[in-house]
Amino acid sequence: MVSIKDVAGASGLSVATVSRALNGHPSVSDGARERVLAAVESLGYRPNVVARSLRTDRTGTIGLVISDVLNPYFTELARSVEEEARALGYSVIIGNADERSDLEDHHVRGLLERRIDGLLVSPADGRSPMTLEAAAGPTPVVFVDRWIPGADAPVVRADGRRAIRDLVDHLHALGRRRIAVITGPAATTTGRERIDAFREALSAHGIPLPEDYIGRGDFQAESGRLATERFLDLPEPPDTVFATDNLMALGALDAIAARGLRVPDDIGLAAFDDIPWFTHTDPPITTIAQPTAELGRVAVRALAALIAGEPVASTVLPAHLVVRRSCGEAATPPQTDRAATGGAARE
């Protein structure tokens, strides 16, 4: 590999001058700069980022550890993170934890050893020691979507409580009374928030939530299918199922279709996270949409600020209900669809 020394040799200058020329240092003569560029061109020199990072202690890279790459919600998040990071001059290394805390550990450790400038993580659960260590350590960390209570790092997330209340109002208005829910892992903040908000909203309407109507899922499709089957086997099955993420909703749809039941006539279905496919399922699915891309952008900006040494506060963006047809005929066609990220609350 051709190094800066070769460029120095070819241009008859010292490595110091070459380095300065390449980094836009002001005190380099035009002549020198030209000779350097010519040598770079003819030798095909490409700076060694590894060496540079060692010297400068900056890698120009941020890490992103997400819970599941196959989940469209997280791919959208990853995409917006990469986009914003690129705009800010950073590269992104993505680690997929697959909802496993050992994998999360593995990736966080690897990223820290790689000396990334900052870390964005959506913790699978609170059980990854490395994640806690990272949050406590010198590398800037920002939690996105999920977080670990007590860990010392800003959080960028969406608040679904209000939207869940809206959803339950909607279901109530449609006459739904036997509403079951498929939760995420109790160890995740989003898992807890969604079931808590749901329970609260139900009780506001005086609707009970029997233990049988709570399916314990893991945010992946198969768990949604299993939970739904169990619901359908009940002596008094629910008239509506609320899956607290998009993959579990997919699993629920599977289970429902396998029994030859129809949505929404035989059973209603609502989901969390809006994804393009929900428009095309049979029927289109009523769901709660997060401002996913915005979440990613805000998180990256927060991380960049942290890296720059600026103080950073947590951010909460609102999620909102998107009514389609999977719970019955829409009462009113409000169609608040998308772009509604109006007021961002700051903590």
Place this chain on the structure above:
Amino acid sequence: MVSIKDVAGASGLSVATVSRALNGHPSVSDGARERVLAAVESLGYRPNVVARSLRTDRTGTIGLVISDVLNPYFTELARSVEEEARALGYSVIIGNADERSDLEDHHVRGLLERRIDGLLVSPADGRSPMTLEAAAGPTPVVFVDRWIPGADAPVVRADGRRAIRDLVDHLHALGRRRIAVITGPAATTTGRERIDAFREALSAHGIPLPEDYIGRGDFQAESGRLATERFLDLPEPPDTVFATDNLMALGALDAIAARGLRVPDDIGLAAFDDIPWFTHTDPPITTIAQPTAELGRVAVRALAALIAGEPVASTVLPAHLVVRRSCGEAATPPQTDRAATGGAARE
């Protein structure tokens, strides 16, 4: 940050011995090893991969540049690549080219500067100079899914020709005769292969393919929608649309739904790439499935072999037709989960 020197100091040994102890070098006494590990533990030492890479000229990282992270096909590919790479001791840095060759260029350049050990790329089109340069350069490169003819790198891909023939046979058997196609960019190998094979299969049945029945897409949803609208505006619209990837099929579905038409009665739809959602659309979509995960695994193994200096040949795996209901009655009607949209008018 605590470095190997601190560990050496704390354990009363030299950096050389510490390094050896940490890397499992045989000639290190048990006593020394223990003292090193104790010091590592108490100091919270974490090796600096950047420094190691500089010295060893190995980063333990491979790059993966894909065309579109939002495309489920590529996320599945990315996932299997990461999995296999991890098993082989590599980390993966993913770059999203978003079907833009300038972004592809950007990522390939960044990855090379980062001195990745090897590069997996699915070129957006042949127009990225960096990709060509990379294939010609010293860093091992393997093309996956798509490739650049003439570039000197092994290719791991699926062959869709046979499956496309099967699809056309299927359509023909169902009486479909006015079949339109939405192609990918002519600059991509997959784009060309699919339209070529399709054209060939049609002519084997004596079915014409008028120019009007060819929609030029870019593998993204919006282009599928536009192409389909144009088809539907034709004086004699097609009775079937074949979208050559899953996102364009989604767009086609959009356009069809927007006109209140029903699939497959009013118009048939077939796709390329199988994804979980195709089971849940209305109706489930007949498509051509690639062995996506296997593709990722094979590609990583090929790259690892290349890195190890072993000779590597290109690999072609077969794709196959998956018949569902979007083109008309399935050959084998196993279950009665139809019923659904009985006579209900839509929209």
Place this chain on the structure above:
DNA sequence: TCCCCACATGTAATCGTTTTCATGGGACGT
């Protein structure tokens, strides 16, 4: 007893940059 070798360890060079410090030579003000 002596020699040789293997073993455990240390010293120092090295990887490719950036950056501090030193230096020489104009340009400019007086």
Place this chain on the structure above:
DNA sequence: ACGTCCCATGAAAACGATTACATGTGGGGA
């Protein structure tokens, strides 16, 4: 004409690891 300052440049020291080479020590074979 002289001192001052700045500007362009170079030499060399880092950064944190790995590793070739050197060194001392102890054990085993002759």
